[in-house]
Amino acid sequence: MKKIILKPKRDVSIKRFHPWVFSGAVATKDDDLKDGDLVEVYSSREEYLATGHFQDSSIQVRVISFEETEADYDFWLKRVATAFQFRQQNELPSSDTNCYRLIHAEGDLCSGLIVDIYNEVAVIQCHSVGMHLQRELISKALLEVLDGKITAIYDKSKKALPSIYGDRVHDSFLHGEAEQQKVSEHGHLFYVNFVKGQKTGFFLDQRENRKLLSSYAKGKRVLNAFCYTGGFSVYALKAGAELVHSVDLSEKATSLTDENIALNGLDLDKHKSYTRDVLEFLQKAETEYDLMIVDPPAYAKHQSKRHKAVQGYKRINAMAMKKIAPGGILFTFSCSKVIDRELFQNTMVAAALEAGRHVRILQYLSQPADHAPSVFHPEGSYLKGLVLCVE
Numbered sequence: 001m002k003k004i005i006l007k008p009k010r011d012v013s014i015k016r017f018h019p020w021v022f023s024g025a026v027a028t029k030d031d032d033l034k035d036g037d038l039v040e041v042y043s044s045r046e047e048y049l050a051t052g053h054f055q056d057s058s059i060q061v062r063v064i065s066f067e068e069t070e071a072d073y074d075f076w077l078k079r080v081a082t083a084f085q086f087r088q089q090n091e092l093p094s095s096d097t098n099c100y101r102l103i104h105a106e107g108d109l110c111s112g113l114i115v116d117i118y119n120e121v122a123v124i125q126c127h128s129v130g131m132h133l134q135r136e137l138i139s140k141a142l143l144e145v146l147d148g149k150i151t152a153i154y155d156k157s158k159k160a161l162p163s164i165y166g167d168r169v170h171d172s173f174l175h176g177e178a179e180q181q182k183v184s185e186h187g188h189l190f191y192v193n194f195v196k197g198q199k200t201g202f203f204l205d206q207r208e209n210r211k212l213l214s215s216y217a218k219g220k221r222v223l224n225a226f227c228y229t230g231g232f233s234v235y236a237l238k239a240g241a242e243l244v245h246s247v248d249l250s251e252k253a254t255s256l257t258d259e260n261i262a263l264n265g266l267d268l269d270k271h272k273s274y275t276r277d278v279l280e281f282l283q284k285a286e287t288e289y290d291l292m293i294v295d296p297p298a299y300a301k302h303q304s305k306r307h308k309a310v311q312g313y314k315r316i317n318a319m320a321m322k323k324i325a326p327g328g329i330l331f332t333f334s335c336s337k338v339i340d341r342e343l344f345q346n347t348m349v350a351a352a353l354e355a356g357r358h359v360r361i362l363q364y365l366s367q368p369a370d371h372a373p374s375v376f377h378p379e380g381s382y383l384k385g386l387v388l389c390v391e
Contacts, residue, residue: 053130152176230257321355
């Protein structure tokens with residue numbers, strides 16, 4: 001197998017089971033290495049450390065095993081079976097929830113791989129060339145482990161892969177075919193378009209936070225900002241909200257929100273969607289909301305954009321705090337990996353100062369168990385949320 005040798009004293013993180021090898025740690029590598037190759041990583045003392053997929057980028061190796069392996073079918077079968085067993089221990093799937101994340105990249109020792117289940121469809125998303133080259137073996141393992149539970153597997157990796165490789169591939173079915181799925185989450189119904197939707201089709205990582213929102217929503221006037229497919233809106237209405245306004249810049253998102261409201265048989269007179277810029281909507285809003293959800297897309301995907309992202313989070317949350325009713329509840333989130341929990345909370349402090357409101361933290365929010373990160377890979381803990389009381 002092809003090899004990479006690290007510089008002296010640059011093996012500390014990998015010995016602590018961090019699954020990424022950065023380019024700056026590499027001393028030498030085989031001349032004929034190409035993107036996607038399976039490589040073994042060695043210390044400067046020629047000591048075996050790990051096996052992973054090579055990519056000529058800042059992350060040069062995504063580790064898939066800290067033991068020597070050829071990553072054959074049996075290897076992937078074990079990885080998928082272990083991941084499924086973990087979800088079953090966390091009661092997924094269940095009688096009222098048939099959509100969940102089956103494989104969460106580094107959290108399941110599958111760096112570069114996401115697999116989401118939507119009823120009878122598995123959606124694969126590969127973030128590395130090496131993982132994409134393994135997609136047929138992974139699909140075969142999925143069919144064996146989930147025997148009878150899925151009828152189709154869809155590869156949605158094109159936009160997640162490096163462009164030099166991704167431009168040459170197409171999203172497609174690896175097994176079977178299926179249309180848009182109707183899924184259940186805690187008994188709430190949603191249409192999921194895994195072909196045209198964002199990410200793999202639905203934001204599964206907010207499942208438990210949507211459930212929590214239900215306990216705050218009864219009798220409240222609710223604003224769901226950056227609503228996407230209306231997840232929080234459906235939960236709020238079903239919990240007895242007085243009214244719900246859903247706002248998103250995407251007309252496709254607000255249309256799908258309306259479809260999901262109707263799908264659940266909820267009172268359409270209590271809901272209205274607005275295809276608007278959220279900040280502009282807040283600035284002009286005349287309704288005094290008791291409960292707000294601010295869940296924007298990632299404002300920064302790279303460290304260089306972090307300062308700009310912080311300003312964006314502060315601006316939108318300060319406006320929400322200015323507009324919310326006294327004693328109102330604000331669910332606010334960041335999914336930007338480069339914004340850690342401390343920085344996000346400090347940004348909310350800055351927003352509260354700008355708004356001139358007294359704000360208390362009621363709860364800290366994160367991602368659910370099917371998105372569990374590895375303790376050795378803190379970058380996997382990407383979703384930060386706070387439930388705030390704005391007085």
